[in-house]
Amino acid sequence: SPGILPLPPPSTKLPTGNPKFSKPLPSKYMDERRLKNLCFWCDEKFVPGHKCKNRQLYMMEIKGFLEEEGNDGLAGCGNEDTNQQPELSLHALTGAMGHQTMQVVGMIGRRPMQVLIDSGSTHNFL
Structure with missing residues (x-):
């Protein structure tokens, strides 16, 4: 079944600036950025309340999850579900360890x- 939202138009832009990591940044990199008073994630000056201009939201959809008839979408409310639900850890995909x-x-x-x-990351992934 198709997703809720249509696919975004294809982008021909190449990423600019520093890549965003799902694991902790190296302390040497962070120290250099602090000395220059730069944001860890973009090349802008860091000030209190700073927000990166090119923020992104990432989403993964697990197809077929909760599509059985009679499931109201509530988890952990006393309803015993005998089916094994898929589990996927972002850190397991990237190889990062030690986060929840x-x-x-x-x-x-x-x-x-x-x-x-x-x-466990410095930025949220929903």
Whole structure:
């Protein structure tokens, strides 16, 4: 089944600036950025309340999750689910170790969604 939103138009732009990491930045890199008073994620000056101009939101959809009839999308509310639900850790995909990823079920409108909350990173992944 198609997703909720249409696909974005293809981009011909190449990424600029420093890449965003899902694992901790090297301390040497962070020290250099602090000395220059630059943001860790973009090449702008860091000031209190700074927000990167080119922020992105990443989402993964697990197809077929919670599509069984009779499931109301609630998890952990006393309903025993005998089916094994898929589990996916962002850190496991990238090879980063030592962080925690919380897996919950959320709703967008009336559609249940699998949500991964990466509590071990400096930026949130939902």
